[in-house]
Amino acid sequence: MDPIFRAVCFSAATALLCALAGVMVSLVIGGWPAFAKFGLGFFTSESWNPVTEVYGAAGPIAGTLITSFLSLLIALPIAFGVAVFLTEFCPRVLRRPIGIAVELLAGIPSIVYGMWGLFVFAPVFAKYVQLPMVLAAPPGSVWEKLVAGVPNGANILTASIILAIMILPYMAATLRELFLTVPAKVRESAYGIGATPLEVVGAVTLPYVKRSAIGAVMLGLGRALGETMAVTFVIGNAHGFPTSLFSSGSTIASTIANEFAEATSEMHSAALIALGLVLFLITFTVLALARALLGHRQAV
Amino acid sequence: MKLDRRGRRSLKAGAFMAFSYVSTVLALVALVAILASLLVEGVGGLNLAVFTQSTPPPGGEGGLANAIVGSLMLCAAAMVAAVVVGVLAGTWLAEYSCDSWYARVVRFVNDVLLSAPSILIGLFIYEVVVRPMGGFSGYAGALALALIATPVVTRTTEDVLKLQSRALRESGVALGSPLWTTIQKILWRAAGGGIVTGGLLAFARISGETAPLLFTSLNNQFFSLDMGRPIANLPVVIFNFALSAYEDWRRLAWVGALLIAVAVLAINVLVRVLAREPRRS
Numbered sequence: 385m386d387p388i389f390r391a392v393c394f395s396a397a398t399a400l401l402c403a404l405a406g407v408m409v410s411l412v413i414g415g416w417p418a419f420a421k422f423g424l425g426f427f428t429s430e431s432w433n434p435v436t437e438v439y440g441a442a443g444p445i446a447g448t449l450i451t452s453f454l455s456l457l458i459a460l461p462i463a464f465g466v467a468v469f470l471t472e473f474c475p476r477v478l479r480r481p482i483g484i485a486v487e488l489l490a491g492i493p494s495i496v497y498g499m500w501g502l503f504v505f506a507p508v509f510a511k512y513v514q515l516p517m518v519l520a521a522p523p524g525s526v527w528e529k530l531v532a533g534v535p536n537g538a539n540i541l542t543a544s545i546i547l548a549i550m551i552l553p554y555m556a557a558t559l560r561e562l563f564l565t566v567p568a569k570v571r572e573s574a575y576g577i578g579a580t581p582l583e584v585v586g587a588v589t590l591p592y593v594k595r596s597a598i599g600a601v602m603l604g605l606g607r608a609l610g611e612t613m614a615v616t617f618v619i620g621n622a623h624g625f626p627t628s629l630f631s632s633g634s635t636i637a638s639t640i641a642n643e644f645a646e647a648t649s650e651m652h653s654a655a656l657i658a659l660g661l662v663l664f665l666i667t668f669t670v671l672a673l674a675r676a677l678l679g680h681r682q683a684v
Numbered sequence: 685m686k687l688d689r690r691g692r693r694s695l696k697a698g699a700f701m702a703f704s705y706v707s708t709v710l711a712l713v714a715l716v717a718i719l720a721s722l723l724v725e726g727v728g729g730l731n732l733a734v735f736t737q738s739t740p741p742p743g744g745e746g747g748l749a750n751a752i753v754g755s756l757m758l759c760a761a762a763m764v765a766a767v768v769v770g771v772l773a774g775t776w777l778a779e780y781s782c783d784s785w786y787a788r789v790v791r792f793v794n795d796v797l798l799s800a801p802s803i804l805i806g807l808f809i810y811e812v813v814v815r816p817m818g819g820f821s822g823y824a825g826a827l828a829l830a831l832i833a834t835p836v837v838t839r840t841t842e843d844v845l846k847l848q849s850r851a852l853r854e855s856g857v858a859l860g861s862p863l864w865t866t867i868q869k870i871l872w873r874a875a876g877g878g879i880v881t882g883g884l885l886a887f888a889r890i891s892g893e894t895a896p897l898l899f900t901s902l903n904n905q906f907f908s909l910d911m912g913r914p915i916a917n918l919p920v921v922i923f924n925f926a927l928s929a930y931e932d933w934r935r936l937a938w939v940g941a942l943l944i945a946v947a948v949l950a951i952n953v954l955v956r957v958l959a960r961e962p963r964r965s
């Protein structure tokens with residue numbers, strides 16, 4: 385019996401391997417017609433037109449990279465601040481509740497973030513941030529180009545901020561776990577020779593976890609790249625290349641979510657699946673790097 | 685004003701502390717703001733009809749009953765598959781693999797699947813299930829969700845099995861039982877609490893997943909228990925209704941979002957309560 389049970393367990397493990405391979409193979413096969421027809425133009429052209437059957441993915445690819453990068457730029461310092469607060473400054477009584485609260489933020493489904501972003505955050509943001517910025521921008525400057533757009537709240541920057549709120553708790557939780565792996569003896573000896581908290585974090589904690597911390601950041605980036613629902617609600621869903629912070633855009637995931645169920649022609653589906661393959665390759669690279677840096681034992 | 689070295693240091697330290705406080709307050713404000721709008725917008729629409737009637741046409745009376753039932757069916761079916769495959773795969777990784785190169789590959793693949801974009805899982809299932817079967821179906825949706833839940837179960841199973849002491853394994857083997865009996869009768873029982881926790885976390889994870897369902901189980905306006913056809917589910921209903929132009933549909937979308945969020949948060953809290961109890965084994 386033992387060999388049979390062992391074989392069953394082994395095939396379950398192999399099934400996981402097959403699943404990932406299957407994802408890749410099916411995306412390559414499904415997307416092939418689009419690559420074959422448009423070639424390199426698929427990556428460089430920004431015209432995406434289901435009516436004339438011309439598909440260029442530069443817009444969604446750029447949108448994905450820009451929103452992910454911006455969200456990382458916003459979320460990383462805050463996540464770092466939260467992790468430092470929880471390990472260095474937080475009163476003992478509050479440590480557990482605040483830690484749990486941050487983790488709860490990570491548990492909220494992305495569609496809830498999307499709805500909140502669309503109905504609550506976007507209008508407020510458009511009125512109190514976007515409009516003043518557009519009005520304050522001196523005409524003709526680079527600044528004006530950067531903030532050009534219809535102030536309706538559905539744009540690249542709003543999507544990035546919602547994404548940032550989403551990946552913030554993951555990164556904060558992972559960074560906190562990492563900071564806690566620093567031996568108390570080392571940290572306390574730094575305090576003992578009179579270092580300030582800033583110096584302890586900068587000279588002891590960060591160097592100690594440097595490698596894994598980069599992995600944690602990459603993990604957050606991986607989530608931002610592939611996030612669908614939260615972005616679809618607030619990015620405005622326009623296909624072209626985003627020209628300013630406040631222009632509507634799209635990401636790979638939001639384009640697929642919006643169009644795939646309604647795609648009627650073969651080429652339209654193929655183009656969307658080809659987009660999916662691009663997303664797969666980007667996230668796979670980022671996640672593989674993250675895992676290599678983190679090692680297996682860190683965080684989910 | 686010119687500061688000496690000591691003044692500069694304490695100024696920097698103060699700024700650092702302030703920054704860290706502000707960051708935490710910002711994160712908490714986000715959580716409170718999201719929960720508050722869910723309560724404000726969702727609780728008003730909460731009534732008995734939500735649980736007893738199916739999704740309405742625009743302007744009509746209705747609830748979310750078909751979507752709630754559909755979601756429960758999809759998640760239940762997905763969890764059955766995920767727990768079976770996940771526990772077995774986790775057991776192989778922890779007990780049989782001996783840390784071979786193949787085990788390291790599987791572990792890595794599992795970690796990648798753990799955070800792979802869920803919409804790609806949906807595309808995959810569309811290609812291998814929906815297209816050959818000639819239509820959207822509840823089974824396809826359940827399969828997509830299962831594929832998202834399995835890596836979570838595998839990971840937790842492996843982790844909790846590895847936490848079990850060597851003495852436990854040796855005592856099983858010393859009684860003369862084969863390894864698989866030891867695993868099933870002793871190790872799985874000892875690790876039971878942890879595996880349940882993993883299952884609950886996986887359940888929480890998939891109960892709000894929308895992207896993979898958009899083109900696998902699709903949606904169904906009517907009450908249906910047939911997994912072979914498109915089936916209504918909360919996330920997709922929320923997505924469609926929230927983006928619609930009808931006021932009453934939007935209100936139902938908020939109610940749905942509140943239900944999902946409450947369910948997910950409740951599971952997360954439950955997991956923490958379970959994890960806190962000393963493990964009886």
